[in-house]
Amino acid sequence: AQKITQTQPGMFVQEKEAVTLDCTYDTSDQSYGLFWYKQPSSGEMIFLIYQGSYDEQNATEGRYSLNFQKARKSANLVISASQLGDSAMYFCAMREANSGYSTLTFGKGTMLLVSP
Amino acid sequence: DAGVIQSPRHEVTEMGQEVTLRCKPISGHDYLFWYRQTMMRGLELLIYFNNNVPIDDSGMPEDRFSAKMPNASFSTLKIQPSEPRDSAVYFCASSYPGPSGANVLTFGAGSRLTVL
Numbered sequence: 244a245q246k247i248t249q250t251q252p253g254m255f256v257q258e259k260e261a262v263t264l265d266c267t268y269d270t271s272d273q274s275y276g277l278f279w280y281k282q283p284s285s286g287e288m289i290f291l292i293y294q295g296s297y298d299e300q301n302a303t304e305g306r307y308s309l310n311f312q313k314a315r316k317s318a319n320l321v322i323s324a325s326q327l328g329d330s331a332m333y334f335c336a337m338r339e340a341n342s343g344y345s346t347l348t349f350g351k352g353t354m355l356l357v358s359p
Numbered sequence: 360d361a362g363v364i365q366s367p368r369h370e371v372t373e374m375g376q377e378v379t380l381r382c383k384p385i386s387g388h389d390y391l392f393w394y395r396q397t398m399m400r401g402l403e404l405l406i407y408f409n410n411n412v413p414i415d416d417s418g419m420p421e422d423r424f425s426a427k428m429p430n431a432s433f434s435t436l437k438i439q440p441s442e443p444r445d446s447a448v449y450f451c452a453s454s455y456p457g458p459s460g461a462n463v464l465t466f467g468a469g470s471r472l473t474v475l
Contacts (some may be wrong), residue, residue: 278463286448288466334402338462345390345414347464349402 246270247335254355256325263310264320264353266335272296275292277318278347279309282332291333294318325357346358365451365467373475374444377439382446382451383432392464393426394450402450408434441474448472 248267252331254263268277279291294302294309302309306326309320322329364383372378384391392407406416408428416426424440428434438445448471452464 276377280466286471287463287468288450288452290463290465293463345407345409345462346392346404348404351401 245350246348247334247337249333249350249353251353252351254353256355256357258327258357258359261321261323262325262355264322264333264335264355266318266320266350268335268337270316270337270339272339276308276338277305277311277334278338279318279320280334280336280349281329282334282352283328284331286333288334292320296347322355327357327359329357330344330357343357363451363453363465363467365449365468365470368439368468369471369473371473371475372379373440374442375440376474378441378445378472378474380436380449380451380472382424382436382467384434384453385465386432388453388455388465389431390454390456390462391434392393392450392452392454393434394452394466396448396450396469397446397454405436405449438472443474446472446474 246269275296277294281289292302292304292307292309293312301311306323308321331353332354333354336347340345366381387412392404393405396402405418406426411428426436448469450469451465452466454462454464
């Protein structure tokens with residue numbers, strides 16, 4: 244079974260609108276971390292936001308927030324007020340306690356296109 | 360800090376040739392990871408090191424691949440002999456331990472390998 248599932252291969256949004264990118268995960272660990280990375284067309288991987296499994300509040304970083312629903316094992320990324328520069332691939336990833344918090348497992352990604 | 364530095368950024372080689380990819384992690388980071396990204400398989404962990412010691416190389420596809428970390432500031436990923444199916448973007452990433460597994464991986468810009 245896949246540990247990270249991103250069901251949306253592509254998403255379209257108009258500039259200034261909000262968009263939610265879905266991510267579900269599978270783990271038997273009680274302690275884990277969830278991450279979102281952005282990969283623009285230039286290819287680099289850029290860290291956006293982190294959520295710990297014991298964090299009671301949803302993480303926020305500027306226009307990015309993580310909608311963490313532990314019981315549903317979902318960690319959706321919400322981008323508010325989309326900008327043209329947000330067009331990129333977005334990857335959800337997880338790190339688990341049983342790997343010693345070392346390895347990061349990635350989903351297949353969602354391509355986001357922001358139109359004017 | 361200059362971030363994670365990878366070289367070369369692009370490599371085009373012929374089947375059967377040896378390829379060496381290089382990585383300089385962020386100073387002070389004690390974990391180093393090699394990932395491979397392809398359209399078909401997404402981001403795959405190949406191997407990771409902790410304090411220069413290889414911890415898990417189960418992701419290395421076959422014996423043609425080898426990785427070393429002779430010191431804290433340098434790692435290599437070698438493919439010998441290379442094959443067309445090795446064409447991919449190879450990322451190096453480094454991290455340090457953080458609370459609650461919040462080890463943010465910082466990625467290099469990647470090395471795009473094309474094997475003809």
